């Protein structure tokens with residue numbers, strides 16, 4: 001059995017909020033580590049529990065007047081709409097901690113950018129933007145399948161909303177194709193796990209690309225520094241990580257990462273992931 005308990009205890013005052021991008025990143029990584037290890041028990045019959053402290057003022061309780069609580073997130077998250085990736089739970093955060101934008105494939109469309117821009121310019125508490133992709137992403141899989149079988153694109157010829165999502169993922173698909181060829185040779189397309197490898201490598205590059213775009217658009221806030229990072233949620237290990245090593249006990253490469261700064265750095269990221277044990281195992 002495992003429990004996640006939200007608790008207000010007046011004997012334990014609310015923790016001070018992060019004051020820098022590095023602190024905000026450390027909070028998210030620590031919360032994800034707590035969540036990932038919640039089920040690291042000998043068996044599911046063992047009891048495992050996490051207690052998340054809450055501030056009642058975030059729910060309009062205990063204040064000195066009847067004003068609604070101010071919005072004070074320390075991080076903004078752009079994540080996929082996938083139901084298996086519940087943002088606050090994955091990072092073990094409570095009410096008023098995260099400004100969350102979720103859209104299939106965690107792509108940066110104009111509405112998402114507008115929402116995040118609002119948060120960046122209105123919430124002084126905000127120290128970090130994190131783009132969170134995830135393995136086995138359906139939107140990324142659709143983009144990969146359309147790349148591998150372009151004829152299927154005809155089915156979406158008049159479906160502009162779907163086209164919009166898939167088209168935004170296409171540069172990452174192309175980057176993943178080239179990385180797999182560079183690392184494993186031109187015959188990589190014949191390997192049994194080529195499609196699965198292409199999906200997961202695209203997930204990484206798509207999240208990195210979105211973070212790069214947001215950094216270009218939003219990170220030059222004048223009054224206080226703003227960090228921009230990305231990570232990939234592993235549905236099996238429950239860690240946000242770069243899927244380079246195989247997931248398992250002591251999963252390495254966990255945490256959040258700054259996006260590559262230029263074309264060469266994107267290539268190096270693609271090659272590093274393509275050359276890892278995770279992708280090699282998928283290729284078969």
Ligand SMILES: [Zn+2]
Pocket residue numbers: 080081082104105106134136137138139140
């Ligand atoms: Zn997804």
